[in-house]
Amino acid sequence: MTDVQGTTVDVPAADGIADAYLARPADGSPRPGVLFYQDAYGVRPHLRSMADRLAGAGYTVLVPNVFYRLGRTPVLGLPEFIDPGADPTLWERLGPIVASLTPDLIERDAEAYLRWLADSPLTPGGPVAITGYCMGAVLAVRTAAAHPDRVAAAAGFHGGRLATDDPRSPHRAVGSITAELYFGHAGDDPSLPEDQVRRFEAALTAAGVRHRCEVYEDAQHGYTQADTPAYDREADERHWAALLDLLKRAF
Numbered sequence: 001m002t003d004v005q006g007t008t009v010d011v012p013a014a015d016g017i018a019d020a021y022l023a024r025p026a027d028g029s030p031r032p033g034v035l036f037y038q039d040a041y042g043v044r045p046h047l048r049s050m051a052d053r054l055a056g057a058g059y060t061v062l063v064p065n066v067f068y069r070l071g072r073t074p075v076l077g078l079p080e081f082i083d084p085g086a087d088p089t090l091w092e093r094l095g096p097i098v099a100s101l102t103p104d105l106i107e108r109d110a111e112a113y114l115r116w117l118a119d120s121p122l123t124p125g126g127p128v129a130i131t132g133y134c135m136g137a138v139l140a141v142r143t144a145a146a147h148p149d150r151v152a153a154a155a156g157f158h159g160g161r162l163a164t165d166d167p168r169s170p171h172r173a174v175g176s177i178t179a180e181l182y183f184g185h186a187g188d189d190p191s192l193p194e195d196q197v198r199r200f201e202a203a204l205t206a207a208g209v210r211h212r213c214e215v216y217e218d219a220q221h222g223y224t225q226a227d228t229p230a231y232d233r234e235a236d237e238r239h240w241a242a243l244l245d246l247l248k249r250a251f
Contacts, residue, residue, distance in 0.1 A: 001056040002026070006048060011064055011116045014108035018068035021048050023055035024122050031055075032251040033117035033128035035110075035143070036063040037136030039225060040098050041082055043073045046227040054131075057244055060122045064113050066106075066139065067097055082228050098135055103142060103168050110143040114150045127152035127179075129250050131243055133224055134158055137183065138170050144181070145173040153250035155182040157239050158221045160191025163199035171203040181211040182246045184239050189221040214242070 003026040011018040021043055025031055036051055043065050051061040067075045076093060084090045117128050127150050132140035137159025144154040154177075156162075162183075163171035181204065185197055197215065204211045216223065216238060222230030224239050 001053075002058065004052045004055045006052055006055075009062075009116075011062075011112055013064075013068060013112040014105065015069055018064045018066070018109065018112065019043075019072045020062050020064040020113075020116075021051055022060070022062055022122075023048070023051040024060040025055060025058060028122070030122060030124045031058055031060045032247070033120070033123040034059045034061045034247070035113050035117060035128055035130045036061050037130065037132035037139040037143075038063060038066060039134035039136055039222070040094055041078060041225070041228075042067065042075055044078065044227070045080075046225060050224070053240070054243075057247075059129075059247065060117070060120065062113060062117055064109070066101060066109065066136075069105075070097060070100070080227065082225075085229065101135075106139055106142045107146040110139070110146060114143070114147055118150070127250075129247055130154040130179075132156045132159065134160060134222060138162065141170040141177075141181075142173060144177045144179045145170075146176075148176050148178040151177075151179040153180045153182075153246050155184075155243050155246055157184045157224055157243075158186040158189060158192075158216075158219070159183065160189065160221065161196070162192060163196040163203065171200045174203050174209055175207045177207065177209050179210075180246065180249065181209060182242055183211070183213045184235075184242055185213065185215045186219045186221045186223055186235075187215050187217040188219065191221055 137156025
């Protein structure tokens, strides 16, 4: 692991300026770019620590505030430890924010994030990798599908609603993907039941996408998030091993 420097940057995006956290090795040399998509709780200290760990492995990591249209981080004030069970209003407030990010907006914003990474002197240019958590796994799929020539690898962890009956469900867009994909599904996840797990992998296989999907048995939705009750240290470390292995193959 190398020394890491983290800072806030502004990314010109489709409908304004997206604030973002940037983590990279402190020596300032160009490193492969990684677009890190947040979960629904937003860019916060725990996600910054995850980005720092990834940067310490030798990557330039951009964590955009994907809710920038509603304001700069923090878009929604949250406690240091986020427990939905202790606050029944949490998802009443979060739901409309998450729903505001439509597939069209996701694809437009992805162009801006990818362009920023490609133009930055902190990356060598060329394709990047993506990692996404919770709703960020959906963003990873949509970005890899919309910009296949700019994404070398993409991963998603405890993603939800990856293969629904919606005509614009993420699994219906995978035919254009050229990146290698890895998904670590949570075994205990009402937002991704077994039928969706099967449907998602079947879509990837039918499209000829290089991929590996694994179910982390007994892990809950959110297992990588140490500032929530869902955190599972064993599953989290398994996620890190899988993610870093994917990145080594990509770059």
